[in-house]
Amino acid sequence: MSAFLLFFEQMPVWQKLGWVIFCIAVFWLLEGYYRDVNNPYDKTRHAKTNFGLLSLVMVINVVFGVLTAGVFIWLNQSNFGLLNYVTAPVWVELTLSIMVLDLIAQYGVHYLLHKVPWMWRLHMVHHSDKHVDVTTGTRHHPFDFVLREVFALIAVVIMGMPVSFYLFYRILSVLFTYWTHANIALPLSVDRALSYLIVTPGVHKFHHHRSMPWTDKNFGNILSVWDRLFGTFVYGDRKEIIFGVDRADHLNDQSFLTQLGLPFSSKVKPLSQDKHNKG
Numbered sequence: 001m002s003a004f005l006l007f008f009e010q011m012p013v014w015q016k017l018g019w020v021i022f023c024i025a026v027f028w029l030l031e032g033y034y035r036d037v038n039n040p041y042d043k044t045r046h047a048k049t050n051f052g053l054l055s056l057v058m059v060i061n062v063v064f065g066v067l068t069a070g071v072f073i074w075l076n077q078s079n080f081g082l083l084n085y086v087t088a089p090v091w092v093e094l095t096l097s098i099m100v101l102d103l104i105a106q107y108g109v110h111y112l113l114h115k116v117p118w119m120w121r122l123h124m125v126h127h128s129d130k131h132v133d134v135t136t137g138t139r140h141h142p143f144d145f146v147l148r149e150v151f152a153l154i155a156v157v158i159m160g161m162p163v164s165f166y167l168f169y170r171i172l173s174v175l176f177t178y179w180t181h182a183n184i185a186l187p188l189s190v191d192r193a194l195s196y197l198i199v200t201p202g203v204h205k206f207h208h209h210r211s212m213p214w215t216d217k218n219f220g221n222i223l224s225v226w227d228r229l230f231g232t233f234v235y236g237d238r239k240e241i242i243f244g245v246d247r248a249d250h251l252n253d254q255s256f257l258t259q260l261g262l263p264f265s266s267k268v269k270p271l272s273q274d275k276h277n278k279g
Helices: 002-009 013-033 043-078 090-115 117-127 134-138 142-159 163-181 188-194 201-207 225-229 256-264
Strands: none
Touching: 002 090, 002 163, 013 134, 013 163, 043 134, 043 142, 043 163, 043 256, 090 117, 090 142, 090 163, 090 225, 117 142, 117 256, 134 163, 142 163, 163 201, 188 201
């Protein structure tokens, strides 16, 4: 286990970037053979917008990398965090750390991004995509990403976890991000069975429906147990799903500049015009 964790701790930047590219490439190819939604669109043009937002996020990620390193140095010196009061095998501590990260840095912040109005304006960029596919996993407004990183560091500090735990979680999170957004169809019985433990492409598609109540369901990224535990899980008829977000469907979802400015745009429909009773 020590050698396994050391691999992630010493993983060079090029391998981390390579993992992102590999995951996108694999699911991009699978979308061609096991496509779920068949609405035609220019996939390359669509990807350019999402990759443009990814490029900004990666720049921010470098800055947060310095901050994160500082946090881990402090944790190592102070022995702060819950894991310092737990005596358990490494695999148990790793599992607990991943669960807490998934709860706080994924489910928790995602829930707030939907419920706090100014945060929702940022997160709306992710939901404005009318053609959800693997590249939608890269589609985040830079300020949205900053909030997610802050919550991830909060989880790290609470647990007092070693950097190897955090880096392993990041690798796992990248895989699930692209897996859950990929436009692929699993057999319904398989998708439903897996959904009792993990988030599947079928589960996450409901979250990308254009209006309530499905928009505010299925917040999880890796584990679906949080949605089931807190009453935010839904699984209905996937044929009823329409991608996008009702407040911004009239705006160009494939324009990089439009999406970058969307949180601050006066063209976004006010709440009074939301079709919140649809779904």
